[in-house]
Amino acid sequence: GRDIIGPQSVVLRGFALPAVEALLQGVDAVTTQSPFRHMETPGGYTMSVALTNCGTLGWATDAHGYRYTRIDPLSGQPWPDLPEAFLRLAQQAAAEAGFANFLPDACLVNRYEPGSRLSLHQDKNERDYAAPIVSVSLGMPAVFLFGGNERTGKTQRVPLFHGDVVVWGGVDRLRYHGVMPMQDRPHPRLGSHRINFTLRKAG
Numbered sequence: 001g002r003d004i005i006g007p008q009s010v011v012l013r014g015f016a017l018p019a020v021e022a023l024l025q026g027v028d029a030v031t032t033q034s035p036f037r038h039m040e041t042p043g044g045y046t047m048s049v050a051l052t053n054c055g056t057l058g059w060a061t062d063a064h065g066y067r068y069t070r071i072d073p074l075s076g077q078p079w080p081d082l083p084e085a086f087l088r089l090a091q092q093a094a095a096e097a098g099f100a101n102f103l104p105d106a107c108l109v110n111r112y113e114p115g116s117r118l119s120l121h122q123d124k125n126e127r128d129y130a131a132p133i134v135s136v137s138l139g140m141p142a143v144f145l146f147g148g149n150e151r152t153g154k155t156q157r158v159p160l161f162h163g164d165v166v167v168w169g170g171v172d173r174l175r176y177h178g179v180m181p182m183q184d185r186p187h188p189r190l191g192s193h194r195i196n197f198t199l200r201k202a203g
């Protein structure tokens with residue numbers, strides 16, 4: 001089924017389930033070349049979420065700021081190719097949500113463990129806010145926080161489970177959002193991890 005969480009945002013429950021094994025193979029291929037790492041923020045913190053990227057452009061942060069890069073600063077090589085299973089799923093999900101012809105060039109892969117959180121933020125480093133973002137959740141459940149266009153004000157709590165796919169677009173694209181601190185509720189396939197990957201048109 002689907003849950004409408006904003007005027008142009010929808011949770012497609014279990015949409016990724018038929019593709020899980022292919023997606024996890026993709027994650028393995030990516031992390032063999034560009035391992036998960038904990039990046040520094042411009043504010044001097046180390047992120048509790050570990051991340052990597054695939055596709056032409058990858059999101060990175062360090063003491064100097066946030067940016068998209070073509071080269072993985074850890075490996076010194078281009079980010080790994082976008083696995084075909086990622087692209088196929090993202091295009092199907094985008095189409096299902098009313099966004100035809102989604103052509104992502106960037107995929108950020110986040111890995112959460114118990115205690116990991118993502119504080120309220122906006123995603124503003126992409127060039128084209130008209131393109132949607134497709135987000136795939138695997139492993140442990142999370143509570144997603146969905147706010148408004150300003151940091152203050154009400155946030156809704158949206159539970160996200162293994163296999164859920166969220167498509168965010170249009171007027172919802174710049175809403176504040178985050179992930180509550182992860183509880184340890186081990187998943188049969190992924191243990192005490194949550195993996196979330198987001199496909200974007202960044203360039």
Ligand code: MD5
Binds near residue numbers: 108
């Ligand atoms: C996560 N990741 O569950 C989330 C899923 C990130 C991030 O937030 O930046 O890595 S993506 C949720 C998202 C992305 C872009 C826009 C909006 C939500 N939104 O408008 O609410 O690891």
Ligand code: FE
Binds near residue numbers: 123177
């Ligand atoms: Fe975000």
